[in-house]
Amino acid sequence: MARPKVILFDVNETLLDLTPVKESVGKALGGRPELAPLWFTTLLQYSLVATVAGKYLDFGEIGSACLRMLAKNHGVELSEDDARGAVSPMRSLPPHPDVIPALKRLRDAKHRLVTLTNSSKAAVADQMKHAGLTDFFESSLSVEDVGKYKPHADVYRWAAGRVGADVSECLLVAAHGWDVAGAAWAGMKTAFVARPGQQVFPPGPGPGITIPSLAELEGELDRRS
Template identity: 90%
Template sequence: MARPKVILFDVNETLLDLTPVKESVGKALGGRPELAPLWFTTLLQYSLVATVADHYLDFGEIGAACLRMVARNHGVGLSEKEAQEAVAPMRSLPPHPDVIPTLGRLRDADCRLFTLTNSSKAAVADQMKHAGLTEFFEALLSVEDVGKYKPHADVYRWAAGRAGADVSECLLVAAHGWDVAGAAWAGMKTAFVARPGQQLFPPGPAIDITVPSLAELPGELDRL
């Protein structure tokens, strides 16, 4: 595999620690933090429903709506305002400890770095500013400009074009099996960060790089 010209990073869970929003969601669900993964899975499901139906909705809006759905299924009543407040920490998540040192190493090696996130443009700007990551990225790319959610192939191809590169010259870095699978099927190189609880999709395409933490990524690129 040739060294990629562009590196695109997923944001939620890959760069940012979702613990604060999982805690707030668990509290909103009647003090049941074990339901937070179900909420996030439902959020991803309905983002894909919106994509397949060709009806784009804001990621935060879907997140609040899905929280109310999960709450109802478990006997918890949540108003729209309460649901919005519960998911609000998504905009102020901390970076994982391995993120800033790794992005610094990649920037010092003259890598071109971009985000590629399902968060809205306003949300990813807030996220990167709060986490102190804005300076590392050439641009903050959001699916909002495409009107489709990852892992739709159009998203990855659009991102490559936005970076002025062929899709085959880009590397997508993510902690989600569905994200790296989508990128690989679209023609990108891929790197899977095996955050706790995350797995690759067994029938999916071959992934180029798998690392236990982001800190190992620069070394893997140096060996290309």
């Protein structure tokens, strides 16, 4: 694999630990933390519903709406304000333990680092600031600016244009099989971070790199370039 011109990082679950918001969502669902993964999956589903329908809605707005839908399905009354409160920890998530050391190594190796997220511009700014990650990235790209959610191919191509690179010169790093598949289909290089509970999408293009944590990324890039 040739050295990528830019490394693009997914944010939620890839860089940031979703445990606090999953706990908050589980509490809002009547003490059912096992339903939190279903909430996040439903959030992703309806973000794609909006994209396919040619509409753009704020990721947080979709998240709180999906939480109210899920609550209703399980006999829990949840107001709009309570739903928003339950998903608000999305803006203040901690980084996974491997993230800061890995970003330091990549920065020291002179890689250009950028985030690419489904979160809004305001939300990702809060996320990066709270997690102490802002200074590692030259910019933070949000799908808000293109009006479509990942994994739409236009998002990856737009992101490549924003960082001044051909899509084939970019590497997407993500812990979601759907994100890796979407980026690969759009022409990007990909690296899959095998966070617990995450899998690649078997019919999709296999990732160029598969690693158990971000700690291995710089070494893999160095070895393959």
